[in-house]
Amino acid sequence: xxxxxxxxKYLFRKEGQNVTLSCEQNLNHDAMYWYRQDPGQxxxxxxxxxxxxxxxxxDIAEGYSxxxxxxxxxxxxxxxxxxxxxxxxxxxxxxxxxxxxTEAFFGQGTRLTVx
Amino acid sequence: xxxxGLHLPTLSVQEGDNSIINCAYxxxxxxxxxxxxxxxxxxxxxxxxxxxxMDKRQGQRVTVLLNKTVKHLSLQIAATQPGDSAVYxxxxxxxxxxxxxxxxxxxxxxx
Numbered sequence: 001x002x003x004x005x006x007x008x009k010y011l012f013r014k015e016g017q018n019v020t021l022s023c024e025q026n027l028n029h030d031a032m033y034w035y036r037q038d039p040g041q042x043x044x045x046x047x048x049x050x051x052x053x054x055x056x057x058x059d060i061a062e063g064y065s066x067x068x069x070x071x072x073x074x075x076x077x078x079x080x081x082x083x084x085x086x087x088x089x090x091x092x093x094x095x096x097x098x099x100x101x102t103e104a105f106f107g108q109g110t111r112l113t114v115x
Numbered sequence: 116x117x118x119x120g121l122h123l124p125t126l127s128v129q130e131g132d133n134s135i136i137n138c139a140y141x142x143x144x145x146x147x148x149x150x151x152x153x154x155x156x157x158x159x160x161x162x163x164x165x166x167x168x169m170d171k172r173q174g175q176r177v178t179v180l181l182n183k184t185v186k187h188l189s190l191q192i193a194a195t196q197p198g199d200s201a202v203y204x205x206x207x208x209x210x211x212x213x214x215x216x217x218x219x220x221x222x223x224x225x226x
Contacts, residue, residue, distance in 0.1 A: 104214055
């Protein structure tokens with residue numbers, strides 16, 4: 001079945017450590033996105049990539065890094081520079097907009113907790 | 116910056132009633148809008164979308180209305196069921212930019 005797979009589902013990190021969240025899609029979508037969601041809040045854009053080997057910062061990119069070496073993969077690294085990393089992280093993919101609404105398909109999320 | 120927001124953080128309805136979830140937006144250049152449903156601990160799921168040159172679009176048990184004059188969007192759910200209980204987000208899209216999401220409304224369906 002086609003879809004987006006995020007792993008792990010739960011992740012614990014010690015303060016000062018970097019961690020990498022995985023996002024893989026087999027939908028053949030060009031565009032991929034990372035969002036952060038805090039309790040009772042909406043989704044805030046961290047980074048997005050419209051094509052392989054290219055990505056742009058979103059609204060809250062500080063303390064995060066990404067890479068897009070393959071079309072199907074868009075890993076997110078939460079660095080020690082991110083002061084408040086505990087959150088629910090969502091990865092999404094879509095076909096880049098061509099005018100008509102472009103639905104973003106989401107993974108099931110990774111819940112990151114700093115201990 | 117531009118924002119997409121919601122009027123009511125929580126909406127409680129009786130099973131079988133119709134639900135209306137509202138969303139205000141500020142970006143008059145938005146090309147389209149999408150409603151998502153998010154159940155606890157899961158990623159958002161697409162419900163319905165509407166392009167900015169439309170006023171209304173209907174799906175199965177859902178209708179989205181767009182009023183560009185007052186920059187208002189609504190999602191109507193007919194005959195609300197317990198399985199409709201979730202958080203609903205509106206999102207705004209412009210060209211090739213990533214979607215911008217509102218803060219969400221929690222829908223609680225009372226049996």
